[in-house]
Amino acid sequence: xxxxxxxxxxxxxxxxxxIVTIGDELLLGHTIDTNAAFLSRELGQLGFRVIRRCTVPDxxxxxxxxxxxxxxxxxxxxxxxxxxxxxxxxxxxxVASLFGVQLDVNAELLAQLxxxxxxxxxxxxxxxxxxxxxxxxxxxxxxxxxxxxxxxxVRGDQRHCVLLPGVPHExxxxxxxxxxxxxVGLAEKTAQAAHPIRYRVLRTTGIAESAxxxxxxxxxxxxxxxxxxxxxxxxxxxxxxxxxxDLPELxxxxxxxxxxxQVRQVLSDHIYGEGDDELAAVxxxxxxxxxxxxxxxxxxxxxxxGKLLSDAPGASDYFEGGVIAYSNSLKHSQLGVATxxxxxxxxxxxxxxxxxxQGARLLAGSAAAIAITGIAGPTGATPDxxxxxxxxxxxxxxxxxxxxxxFPGDREEIRERAAQAGLALLWRLLRLRADAAPTxxxxxxx
Amino acid sequence: xxxxxxxxxxxxxxxxxxIVTIGDELLLGHTIDTNAAFLSRELGQLGFRVIRRCTVPDxxxxxxxxxxxxxxxxxxxxxxxxxxxxxxxxxxxxVASLFGVQLDVNAELLAQLxxxxxxxxxxxxxxxxxxxxxxxxxxxxxxxxxxxxxxxxVRGDQRHCVLLPGVPHExxxxxxxxxxxxxVGLAEKTAQAAHPIRYRVLRTTGIAESAxxxxxxxxxxxxxxxxxxxxxxxxxxxxxxxxxxDLPELxxxxxxxxxxxQVRQVLSDHIYGEGDDELAAVxxxxxxxxxxxxxxxxxxxxxxxGKLLSDAPGASDYFEGGVIAYSNSLKHSQLGVATxxxxxxxxxxxxxxxxxxQGARLLAGSAAAIAITGIAGPTGATPDxxxxxxxxxxxxxxxxxxxxxxFPGDREEIRERAAQAGLALLWRLLRLRADAAPTxxxxxxx
Numbered sequence: 001x002x003x004x005x006x007x008x009x010x011x012x013x014x015x016x017x018x019i020v021t022i023g024d025e026l027l028l029g030h031t032i033d034t035n036a037a038f039l040s041r042e043l044g045q046l047g048f049r050v051i052r053r054c055t056v057p058d059x060x061x062x063x064x065x066x067x068x069x070x071x072x073x074x075x076x077x078x079x080x081x082x083x084x085x086x087x088x089x090x091x092x093x094x095v096a097s098l099f100g101v102q103l104d105v106n107a108e109l110l111a112q113l114x115x116x117x118x119x120x121x122x123x124x125x126x127x128x129x130x131x132x133x134x135x136x137x138x139x140x141x142x143x144x145x146x147x148x149x150x151x152x153x154v155r156g157d158q159r160h161c162v163l164l165p166g167v168p169h170e171x172x173x174x175x176x177x178x179x180x181x182x183x184v185g186l187a188e189k190t191a192q193a194a195h196p197i198r199y200r201v202l203r204t205t206g207i208a209e210s211a212x213x214x215x216x217x218x219x220x221x222x223x224x225x226x227x228x229x230x231x232x233x234x235x236x237x238x239x240x241x242x243x244x245x246d247l248p249e250l251x252x253x254x255x256x257x258x259x260x261x262q263v264r265q266v267l268s269d270h271i272y273g274e275g276d277d278e279l280a281a282v283x284x285x286x287x288x289x290x291x292x293x294x295x296x297x298x299x300x301x302x303x304x305x306g307k308l309l310s311d312a313p314g315a316s317d318y319f320e321g322g323v324i325a326y327s328n329s330l331k332h333s334q335l336g337v338a339t340x341x342x343x344x345x346x347x348x349x350x351x352x353x354x355x356x357x358q359g360a361r362l363l364a365g366s367a368a369a370i371a372i373t374g375i376a377g378p379t380g381a382t383p384d385x386x387x388x389x390x391x392x393x394x395x396x397x398x399x400x401x402x403x404x405x406x407f408p409g410d411r412e413e414i415r416e417r418a419a420q421a422g423l424a425l426l427w428r429l430l431r432l433r434a435d436a437a438p439t440x441x442x443x444x445x446x
Numbered sequence: 447x448x449x450x451x452x453x454x455x456x457x458x459x460x461x462x463x464x465i466v467t468i469g470d471e472l473l474l475g476h477t478i479d480t481n482a483a484f485l486s487r488e489l490g491q492l493g494f495r496v497i498r499r500c501t502v503p504d505x506x507x508x509x510x511x512x513x514x515x516x517x518x519x520x521x522x523x524x525x526x527x528x529x530x531x532x533x534x535x536x537x538x539x540x541v542a543s544l545f546g547v548q549l550d551v552n553a554e555l556l557a558q559l560x561x562x563x564x565x566x567x568x569x570x571x572x573x574x575x576x577x578x579x580x581x582x583x584x585x586x587x588x589x590x591x592x593x594x595x596x597x598x599x600v601r602g603d604q605r606h607c608v609l610l611p612g613v614p615h616e617x618x619x620x621x622x623x624x625x626x627x628x629x630v631g632l633a634e635k636t637a638q639a640a641h642p643i644r645y646r647v648l649r650t651t652g653i654a655e656s657a658x659x660x661x662x663x664x665x666x667x668x669x670x671x672x673x674x675x676x677x678x679x680x681x682x683x684x685x686x687x688x689x690x691x692d693l694p695e696l697x698x699x700x701x702x703x704x705x706x707x708q709v710r711q712v713l714s715d716h717i718y719g720e721g722d723d724e725l726a727a728v729x730x731x732x733x734x735x736x737x738x739x740x741x742x743x744x745x746x747x748x749x750x751x752g753k754l755l756s757d758a759p760g761a762s763d764y765f766e767g768g769v770i771a772y773s774n775s776l777k778h779s780q781l782g783v784a785t786x787x788x789x790x791x792x793x794x795x796x797x798x799x800x801x802x803x804q805g806a807r808l809l810a811g812s813a814a815a816i817a818i819t820g821i822a823g824p825t826g827a828t829p830d831x832x833x834x835x836x837x838x839x840x841x842x843x844x845x846x847x848x849x850x851x852x853f854p855g856d857r858e859e860i861r862e863r864a865a866q867a868g869l870a871l872l873w874r875l876l877r878l879r880a881d882a883a884p885t886x887x888x889x890x891x892x
Binding site: 024025026027028029030031032033034036037038039040041042044050051052053054055056057058062066084085086087088125127128145147167168169172197199201209210211213214217220227228229230231232233238240242295296298299300301302303304305306307308309310311313314315316319320321322323324325326327329330333334363364377378379408409410411412413 | 470471472473474475476477478479480482483484485486487488490496497498499500501502503504508512530531532533534571573574591593613614615618643645647655656657659660663666673674675676677678679684686688741742744745746747748749750751752753754755756757759760761762765766767768769770771772773775776779780809810823824825854855856857858859
């Protein structure tokens with residue numbers, strides 16, 4: 001463990017954060033780290049900038065080294081994980097040793113732990129006692145959702161080290177209820193100079209990354225000091241405008257407003273939302289505003305479209321449900337797809353998807369419907385229906401639009417893109433109130 | 447950019463890897479990094495051990511510093527991201543500068559790029575030319591799925607730096623087709639001393655992390671040098687047994703077999719699979735073996751259960767589909783849930799879930815059915831039906847079992863846990879061929 005280094009307070013890199021995520025499961029690839037992204041988003045809103053993050057194994061020396069190096073660069077170091085009750089949870093010990101302090105059993109925490117188990121009628125496992133241990137001098141952040149509290153240690157040079165449990169919903173609760181108020185207080189106390197980082201994300205669908213970039217190219221120098229980034233994903237290409245703390249908050253917001261408007265002018269047909277907006281929730285919002293509901297029929301996506309439509313709280317305002325017609329038998333019996341259609345054109349065909357959508361709409365008499373049928377693979381492709389061929393249909397009142405798309409990627413990607421395309425088709429109908437457009441084939445370019 | 451440092455070849459940390467993921471979107475929390483976990487899993491299988499990973503912004507100096515530091519510790523450094531066609535993609539330039547070499551346009555790559563666009567009838571955007579640039583002396587790993595190839599640079603001291611595009615399906619394809627054969631050759635050439643890391647994951651459902659740990663506690667010292675880790679998640683608690691390269695491959699496998707058997711003896715009721723096994727696929731496999739099929743009825747999970755059941759290729763062997771009965775109207779009209787049931791007991795009740803499951807089973811005459819109805823929140827809770835209350839039912843032939851569970855967590859967690867519990871209920875019926883068990887209430891302890 002390295003020695004502590006004395007740093008002048010004047011050198012304090014105010015408003016900077018590093019995240020150290022701890023766990024062999026992360027380095028072995030057994031678990032995907034979602035906590036770091038959550039923390040980054042929340043902290044960015046406060047004007048704290050995550051300048052780096054790293055992942056280390058469940059090993060005291062590695063944890064101590066990584067935290068030490070991070071504390072040399074950032075004002076605040078946030079560690080996640082390794083606070084559980086099992087023998088591979090060594091974060092407390094590593095950080096106590098780095099700070100040169102002892103671990104004490106905190107009587108209040110121990111009593112809370114015991115009460116927690118008593119309430120549930122379960123005896124407290126002996127090993128949970130470690131979760132009542134606190135590095136001497138550390139601040140305890142109560143965690144009503146779990147057995148490991150958060151902990152804050154402060155070095156003499158005002159560098160902060162925060163320990164949070166790795167269980168995602170506990171970490172999220174602790175961050176919102178305890179960490180954020182603490183950091184707000186810290187920023188006020190140290191008269192933090194940096195302005196918040198402000199960014200705005202415009203979300204597009206149905207257009208490739210390089211096409212987005214070309215359309216926006218002429219704006220790039222004009223928008224400085226705002227930067228523009230292009231972020232392709234299954235849901236479409238996101239476009240992020242960022243003001244990196246160069247401007248005061250209000251001025252930054254005005255610049256971002258103006259930039260967003262300029263981008264919207266060149267990409268208006270494709271932008272369905274901003275920030276965390278999900279296309280499913282945007283479609284839901286349009287339906288809610290019109291007092292209409294949607295019913296769905298899914299084949300290759302197997303329930304994914306319904307899952308997306310019901311992700312948002314309050315989805316019952318606009319989402320009726322529908323049929324997962326994975327088998328042809330359910331396509332016929334529940335949605336009324338004609339046997340002749342299935343025999344002559346196959347289940348992946350314009351005729352089938354049209355009958356699926358119309359059948360779905362009739363299930364509950366809803367105004368809108370979406371249907372999806374396709375070949376997600378890895379098997380099932382034919383020369384005229386290659387892997388990734390998907391037919392989608394959307395109905396709004398008496399109007400039905402269909403579309404054939406051949407998606408790249410593997411089974412998961414094809415399914416994700418197909419569900420998104422189904423939502424996009426209804427979104428266009430809802431937004432444009434367009435007359436029936438001709439069926440077109442699109443191939444997503446790379 | 448730091449100077450190069452000469453290291454003796456004898457010091458080469460053979461078999462170690464660091465991963466550097468690059469992108470402002472990762473540090474801002476806009477995107478969750480799934481590539482690092484994928485790479486870790488694939489490389490672990492080859493005996494390469496990921497000792498650390500870090501994430502840096504789209505900034506040349508930061509990238510160069512991180513890659514330099516990683517090259518001092520590890521034999522192989524893998525960078526992901528920043529190879530796209532837009533102005534924020536600076537990985538090529540950063541690494542070329544670190545290695546002190548120029549970027550040249552590679553004529554063959556340029557021709558391939560142009561051909562790729564010609565085939566699609568789209569003119570190549572001018573900015574894509576940057577994707578044909580190669581640091582002088584680098585090996586090109588062809589990428590048939592996208593426009594950015596992988597690149598490998600080798601330092602004089604045999605440290606390797608690999609650049610891969612950040613688009614997940616491109617990265618996965620390049621890794622399997624190009625990177626792995628390259629690293630296998632490298633391991634052979636350098637007569638790598640370390641044995642592969644071998645690990646085995648046992649997946650449990652319906653039991654809390656601390657209960658798993660208590661049951662296994664007496665084995666921990668007995669199993670050394672194998673280590674045991676406990677990994678709680680929405681799908682249940684995974685238990686990972688790891689042999690960290692101390693033993694030759696065959697011996698490691700024998701030790702792991704023996705350890706897994708000992709663990710199975712104390713946790714047999716809860717272990718549904720190993721490794722990447724998903725409970726939905728395990729249930730599917732049991733159904734396939736019996737020549738049976740499952741039909742589902744989902745309310746609060748809105749399609750998630752169907753999505754899980756259809757994630758695996760070949761799911762049509764056992765998955766019929768079903769009804770997303772998000773509204774009460776569809777519960778009645780499509781599944782035959784009695785209006786009286788909904789009025790007297792409500793949609794979240796044992797009577798409703800039982801009728802949903804039985805209605806689902808009748809839709810296509812399948813042997814098995816699963817139904818889920820619950821309060822995923824944030825609204826809809828009542829004093830006797832708190833947030834997270836979920837009723838699940840599973841049918842197998844004439845047998846129906848129901849269960850009430852109150853899940854902790856937010857909407858997403860409740861939905862994920864509910865879908866998993868629905869699968870677990872059918873799994874027990876399929877596995878144990880048990881007689882109808884009494885309805886029980888379970889509360890997942892933390």
